[in-house]
Amino acid sequence: MEELLSVQNLRVSFHTYAGVVHAVRGVSFSMHEGEVLAIVGESGCGKTVTSKAVMRLLDRTSAKIDPASSIALDGRDMVRLSKRELNRLRGKEISMIFQDSMTSLNPTMTVGRQIMENILTHEKVTKQEARRRARELLELVEIPDPGARLENYPHQMSGGMRQRVMIAIALACKPKILIADEPTTALDVTIQAQLLDLLKQIQKKTGMSVLLVTHDLGIVANFAQRVQVMYAGVIVERGSVRDIFKAPRHPYTWALLSSVPGRALESKSELYALRGTPPDLRLPLEGCPFADRCEYCMNICRRESPAEMPVGEGHWSACWLCHEMAPAVEPPTGIGGGSHGGT
Amino acid sequence: MWKYILKRVGYMALTLFTVVSITFLLIHSIPGDPFTSMVEDLPEESRQIYLEKYGYDQPLGVQYLKYLKQLLQGDLGASLRYPGRKVAEIVGEYAPVSASIGGTALVLGVALGLALGILAALYRDRWPDRVIMVVALLGTAIPTFVIAAVLQYALTVTWPLFPTTGYGTWKHMVLPVICMCVSPLATYARYMRSSVLDTANQDYILTAEAKGVSQFRIVTRHILRNAILPCITMICVSVAGIFSGSFIIEKIFAIPGLGKYFISAINDRDYSVVLGLNIVFTGLYIVSMLVSDILLMLVDPRLRLSNDK
Incomplete structure (x- = not known):
């Protein structure tokens, strides 16, 4: 191609x-x-x-x-x-x-x-x-x-x-x-x-x-076939449709997927809604743009913007959780699978 | 479409009738009568004789019905002030004078106004736009009679290029035409500018750009046609104003037009002239409204009636 x-x-x-x-x-x-x-x-x-x-x-x-x-x-x-x-x-x-x-x-x-x-x-x-x-x-x-x-x-x-x-x-x-x-x-x-x-x-x-x-x-x-997830003017995660839907690695992608009504209907749980608002795009970004709304926010997330890190074949995520030194975090229930942290 | 036009003509007749009735009532409710305002110290007996002669001693209702009957026969009546002159004659003689000046001014004003409006929109926020908008602002803000006085002083007294007043040659027309086209020019420039800018922001202009259509074609084929639509109604209304809008100018430049007649007729209580002229003005107005609607239907497919296929 x-x-x-x-x-x-x-x-x-x-x-x-x-x-x-x-x-x-x-x-x-x-x-x-x-x-x-x-x-x-x-x-x-x-x-x-x-x-x-x-x-x-x-x-x-x-x-x-x-x-x-x-x-x-x-x-x-x-x-x-x-x-x-x-x-x-x-x-x-x-x-x-x-x-x-x-x-x-x-x-x-x-x-x-x-x-x-x-x-x-x-x-x-x-x-x-x-x-x-x-x-x-x-x-x-x-x-x-x-x-x-x-x-x-x-x-x-x-x-x-x-x-x-x-x-x-x-x-x-x-x-x-x-x-x-x-x-x-x-x-x-x-x-x-x-x-x-x-x-x-x-x-x-x-x-x-x-x-x-x-x-x-x-x-x-x-x-x-391929998907790029954008947030506040940057691409936070990219990969094949399979990667994004089955094994998403960015907390924002998790939030997006959790807010699809179909999933909540099946599990009869309350529909997930991401709290907060996107950052003011007039201001320079310090740290990760998603830090303020992220449930997994760490200290480094507020200080330094994460680069895109490879998490699989053609699958990238701009999240400190994907760094080798990050702690292991489980995605919310019903979202994908796969372990986080480490390689 | 023909059915629609026929229906509209019916409504127009109704409008005309209403206007005639109201004007009739209004002009007769002004105190005084044609004879006392013409002749001072008119003896009461002679006044009575005149009133009887013209039927003004009868109840208003009877006079009204008589007038309507006369109108239906196509007769606008005769002037009281100028005996022997029919209202239709007065209109026939002086309307062309008003129309020649008002019409020229309108054509010039609208054409220039639209062109300047388009130019201003295309050069938005750059100097041509600024200059045009300042001119347009002045044009709307300064009263016509001030412009007339300044022009008269400058171009007939200081530099005697044109005659001060009167009517006859093209030179006589220059100053009144300039005065009368300032206001439409300013109005249309401002209106067209905002209409063009509004159209340029429409989604379908983006579609045209995405097709790779040249800027020139986008302006001529996509923007202008859609931007001119709201102006059409305005232009037709202005056409009706050719006569009625020129009262002041005709007075200042001593032009023997209809406007001058209209005002003196009111002062003279020359009932039939006032009514007759009013019918002519109203008729012109409603006809131009109809023309504007038909024009809009031709230009804007959305307004075409569905049974028109």
């Missing part, structure tokens, strides 16, 4: 009236061809900012990507590309679908034109040809009566259908990477499942890579 996307030491800050918010604080990861990588975390952890930074879609006036960061897409550094060069890649090699399908389509343009626009922007084809392909795309995303639907305006479609159209737009030029930022959050549960199946099926068919940004662990387990 070839490495498609490589993000190194990504730092993003927002300049607001309240101060400088450091939303992403040194995130590195890479994606390979045909891979589905999930970024999970609670609201405000920087997962959406990370994904938008990859597309360079952050508001230029308030958001600053640290110049030392690098985002290499197929060897080209997105951070240093000109607007024109960026536009050549966006929608062509890397596409994005957004959270709210109700507002993500232009209300005064037909759905067909919005799909065609992507094709016509990147490829020298006739309008008829673009139209034919737009029709095929609607078929691909399983919208019935695609020929007639091309003439529809977004308000004539349901939320689920609009999100299908968003997917069609994103796929129009057969991108290598699709970024899906909470693609199903705004939809109701049955539609969520349908849409996710559709995405999965298209991913298998086309072999494109998907960067899935979500807070829904159910979706992750279903779709992704």
